[in-house]
Amino acid sequence: MKIREDEKRSHRMMLEQRLVLENEFERKRQAEKELLRNIEQLELQERALLQQRSRNELLDREIAVRRMKDDDMNRRLEVLKQKERVLKDKVQQKNDNYMIREVTTNDQIKLSTRIPTLPSFDGKNFEEWKLETVCMMRTGLYSDYAVSQAIRNSLKGDTRRILLTIKPSESAEELIAKMTENFGEVKSVERIVQEFYSAKQHETESCSAWGIRLEALFQQAVNKGEIEERKRDNKLKERFWRGLNSEQLKAATRVSYESSDSFEKLKRKTRLEEEENNQVNATGKTLVNQQSTDDRLKVLDEMLERLKTIEAQMSNMKKHNLEGKREYESYEATKSSDQERRQDRHTNGGLYYRGGYRRGRYPNRGQTRYHNQENESTAENKHSHLNEKSLSRQGTMEAKQN
Structure with missing residues (x-):
């Protein structure tokens, strides 16, 4: 009995374990299915990303190709623009250089055989010279030879050296084209x-x-x-x-x-x-110039007055100098005559003394040196007095000038 219960218990436990294992297996199988679904979705996303990346790469390549084509197109457009500019320049040059003149049976204009005259051209102001030449050609009054010769005659200085590169038979239009190549505008x-x-x-x-x-x-x-x-x-x-x-x-x-x-x-x-x-402005300048002229005349008048004053002072100084010179000369003459008289007295007085030593009576004994010093001091005083007068006059003149 006990054994049977143990078997039942064990059987029941085994059934429970089997149920647990079946549940665990079912849970794991569901988890596996979930993982497989997730993996499948991830693979799908990966394939979608790869497809998107490939499409992006294709677009990048297409964009790069289009950019290259666009760059090529821009270069071609630039080349075409340059050609267009060159052609416009050529057309303009031909229009400027070509002489348009319709000759009909009723045309009464006779070509002049006289060589016309063009302004001289030395390498400067080419456009003005060219305009004169083109206008002369378009008038139709002169033959092509006359215009060509006028062009040659108008060249001066170093520009005449271009004639060495031109054939004598070239027309006026060809001459202008040659001149344009060498002297025309070169600015961009x-x-x-x-x-x-x-x-x-x-x-x-x-x-x-x-x-x-x-x-x-x-x-x-x-x-x-x-x-x-x-x-x-x-x-x-x-x-x-x-x-x-x-x-x-x-x-x-x-x-x-x-x-x-x-x-x-x-x-x-x-x-x-x-x-x-x-x-x-001219009126204002005239008034300013007139005022400055009046001021200058006033200054000149003052200078003339000063010059007259200086001349008068100079003449007075000359007179005073002459008077002082005469006084000094008379003083010198008096002094020399006094010295001669004293010398004569000394010579005559020495005859009365023995041995000629001039002892004994001497009327001017002890006074000769004193007289000479006194006379010299008097002469110096007079001379210095004259100098002081002249200096004082000069100082007065300078003070007046200042």
Whole structure:
């Protein structure tokens, strides 16, 4: 009985253990399934990431290829722009150098056989010289040979050396092309545009000269194709007013600048204001010059008065000096005569003494040295007195001059 209960108990315990093991196994199997699902999801995410990365790499390669194509396109555009500029320059040069003249049966203009005259060209102001030449060609009044000879005759100095590189049979158009290659404008387009927008009126430059210089810069920019001709009036008006050197002129013409006035009208008003300012300045300078002239004349009059005073003092000094000289000469003559008389008395008095030692009676004994010293001191006193008088007069003159 006891054995049977033990077996039942053990059987029950075994059943419980089996149930626990089955539950544990089921739990582990569920955990395994969960892990497998997670692994599958992670693998799917990994594959998605790989696909996304591959797509990104493809996009990066496409972007790099497009950038390369864009760079190539930019380079081609730059090359095309340069070609366009070169072609524009060539077309402009041909338009400037080519003489357009329609010859019809009813054309009554006769070509002149006289050699025309062009301004001398020494290497400076080429554009002005070229304009004169092109205008002469377009008139059609002269033959091509006459214009070519006029071009050769106008060359001066070192510029004539270019004739050594030109054939005698070349036309006027070819001569101008050769001159343009050697003396034409070599500034870049950017430099010309920069000079136009940064130009300012010089201190000594008039408004008229400033306007002409600005128009020349604008025309160069138009010829290079950087500024449109239709913007001519607005651009010139703006740059002309902003480039004025005088703030006073700017303030006087601000209303015209901000209004709808044209460039020419603004320039005329500016010139008028400049002329009025110049007249006011000239009047002020005249008054200042007149005042300075009056001051100078006053100083000259004072100097003349001083010179007259000095001349009078000099003449008085000369008179006093002559009088002193005469007194001194008379004094010297008196002194010499006194000395001769004393010497005669000494000589005659020595005859009465034995041995010629001049002992005994001597009327002036013991007085000769005293007389000589007294006479010398008197002469020195007179001479010093004259010197003091002359010095006192000179001091008085210097004091008056000062």
